Amino acid sequence: GAGVSQSPSNKVTEKGKDVELRCDPISGHTALYWYRQSLGQGLEFLIYFQGNSAPDKSGLPSDRFSAERTGGSVSTLTIQRTQQEDSAVYLCASSLWAQGEQYFGPGTRLTVT
Amino acid sequence: SQELEQSPQSLIVQEGKNLTINCTSSKTLYGLYWYKQKYGEGLIFLMMLQKGGEEKSHEKITAKLDEKKQQSSLHITASQPSHAGIYLCGAGRGGGADGLTFGKGTHLIIQP
Secondary structure, rough: OOOOEEEEEEEEEEOOOOOEEEEEEOOOOOOEEEEEEEEOOOOEEEEEOOOOOOOEEOOOOOOOOOEEEHHHHHHEEOOOOOOHHHOOEEEEEEEOOOOOOOOOOOOEEEEEE | OOEEEEHHHHHHHEEEOOOEEEEEOOOOOOOEEEEEEEEOOEEEEEEEEOOOOOOOEEEEEEEEEEEEEEEEEEEEEEOHHHHHEEEEEEEEEEEEEEEEEEOOOEEEEEOO
């Protein structure tokens, strides 16, 4: 079956612009996660959605970052007023249940110039 | 918060040789995940270990969990070029929080 898909695969934006990153999880997976991978910090947890429950936003680095998940499926990660330190690969993952194995998408490489 | 340290950071191994990668946690491990990442690509799930002493194998890769030592090891037998990549261990963030904390990764290069 189809895996986790993310779009766009690459995004170059100017400092100060807003960006939206999209994630389509595996069909039937109730849990969805966003992570960020950068050279200096490694792979960091950002936010977690479980079904229709309120998301766990404890990993978001600032209030410029937000995410939503519509209809318990597709998720969008929004970064407002992008900064150069936001440059990273943003990875989305989904799992069948909260503690199950997570399956990752190919990521969106964000470059802020 | 949970912190995971992987060793070695990088490893160059001649094709056909065996190798081991270690992942040590700063806190009690309740579950440990191993992933592989090819350069510029997403993470591929390898194995999940949940119980102390648990050992799982897939093809030539074996992973073990030692809860007492708060450590997991990943062993590759008779390495092949297809094993090259970055190996990452992940564990629950702890305190009932969801999502994973990851180690910095081990870069594995297989020399022909």
